[in-house]
Amino acid sequence: MTIDRLTLRKFLLQEEEKHGLGHELMMLIEDIGTSCRIIAHQIRNGPFLDILGTAETENVQGETQKQLDVIANDIFLSHLSNCSRVAALVSEEIDNVIWLKDTPKKGDYLVYFDPLDGSSNLNVNMSVGSIFSVVELDEDITDLSNDVVLIKGSKQICAGYALYGPSTSLILSTGNGVNGFTQKIGSGEFLLTFPDMRLPEETAEFAINASRFSHWEPPIRRYVEECLEGPKGPRGKSFNMRWIASMVAEVHRILMRGGVFLYPKDANNASMGGKLRLLYEANPMGFIIEQAGGKASTGRSRILDEQPAGHHQRISVILGSKAEVELIDSYHLEADG
Numbered sequence: 001m002t003i004d005r006l007t008l009r010k011f012l013l014q015e016e017e018k019h020g021l022g023h024e025l026m027m028l029i030e031d032i033g034t035s036c037r038i039i040a041h042q043i044r045n046g047p048f049l050d051i052l053g054t055a056e057t058e059n060v061q062g063e064t065q066k067q068l069d070v071i072a073n074d075i076f077l078s079h080l081s082n083c084s085r086v087a088a089l090v091s092e093e094i095d096n097v098i099w100l101k102d103t104p105k106k107g108d109y110l111v112y113f114d115p116l117d118g119s120s121n122l123n124v125n126m127s128v129g130s131i132f133s134v135v136e137l138d139e140d141i142t143d144l145s146n147d148v149v150l151i152k153g154s155k156q157i158c159a160g161y162a163l164y165g166p167s168t169s170l171i172l173s174t175g176n177g178v179n180g181f182t183q184k185i186g187s188g189e190f191l192l193t194f195p196d197m198r199l200p201e202e203t204a205e206f207a208i209n210a211s212r213f214s215h216w217e218p219p220i221r222r223y224v225e226e227c228l229e230g231p232k233g234p235r236g237k238s239f240n241m242r243w244i245a246s247m248v249a250e251v252h253r254i255l256m257r258g259g260v261f262l263y264p265k266d267a268n269n270a271s272m273g274g275k276l277r278l279l280y281e282a283n284p285m286g287f288i289i290e291q292a293g294g295k296a297s298t299g300r301s302r303i304l305d306e307q308p309a310g311h312h313q314r315i316s317v318i319l320g321s322k323a324e325v326e327l328i329d330s331y332h333l334e335a336d337g
């Protein structure tokens, strides 16, 4: 039996009626969806096209790029330039902000994206994704500097991600909850398969790269150790642990069944501010998680309230089920005295 599902286009038209999304934002979301469809196609054909390996280049953050990091970035750049309201693009893979307008106006969009997240998973055929975030300018801009894009995550009007897993998912929020779409094989359309996604307040599952144990701050050690102690420990129950090394895949699992994801600032990455990037990883994922009823914190403050200091800034990330993130925050508070 096939169930009739809303297409992304029809869903956006409904959102427009209910919440006045605006034609230009709808078009932009469709362009993002198109980019993700093309990236999904490239990834699935990766072994035949011989594009799963390393490129000859490094990105601005000194990371060796995969060929698909570059390809996915080019796909986003070419499609997002279509929208007449997009003033600037900020990509993980590009050093400076790309200005598409000489005189951006109030109401124009800034789009931030990680074209391919978890790309170390590519050549082992594990899940990867794309992450995006949209902010509206609240004033006309005369000086096109990189600093213009340093806007808090609480100002996002739209964020989401695509997960290139066994199926391709597009998860989206325009500030009215979170909705999940799946790309249909054949038509290639995104159809609404997970309406109004909510994550459970409590959980017994956590995700952290435990190989970094020796670098962790005391509150993170305390949290993980208490989980590992199981029913006889202070948490009084058994915990499960998962690590895919792809933030998109971890966040998606948490959105579907609860859990908490930690990539904290630690002794090894503190000089960079952490591992994950604020503007195109932490903020959009924080927005999605909050819109689904969860919480996103650095351990010491709400991620979406962080004032960015640089457009490739990194940050400590703890997000997921509300009660669990609150507990980890309380351990930081106690440790800081």
Ligand SMILES: O=P(O)(O)OC[C@H]1O[C@](O)(COP(=O)(O)O)[C@@H](O)[C@@H]1O
Residues within 6 Å of the ligand: 092, 114, 116, 117, 118, 119, 120, 209, 245, 246, 247, 248, 263
């Ligand atoms: O290898 P590690 O340190 O566990 O890193 C995994 C983390 O790095 C990232 O892959 C960073 O993303 P990029 O692939 O976009 O650089 C996150 O998705 C993930 O959470």
Ligand SMILES: [Mg+2]
Residues within 6 Å of the ligand: 114, 116, 117, 118, 247, 281
């Ligand atoms: Mg990433």
Ligand SMILES: [Mg+2]
Residues within 6 Å of the ligand: 069, 092, 114, 115, 116, 117, 118, 119
């Ligand atoms: Mg990336």
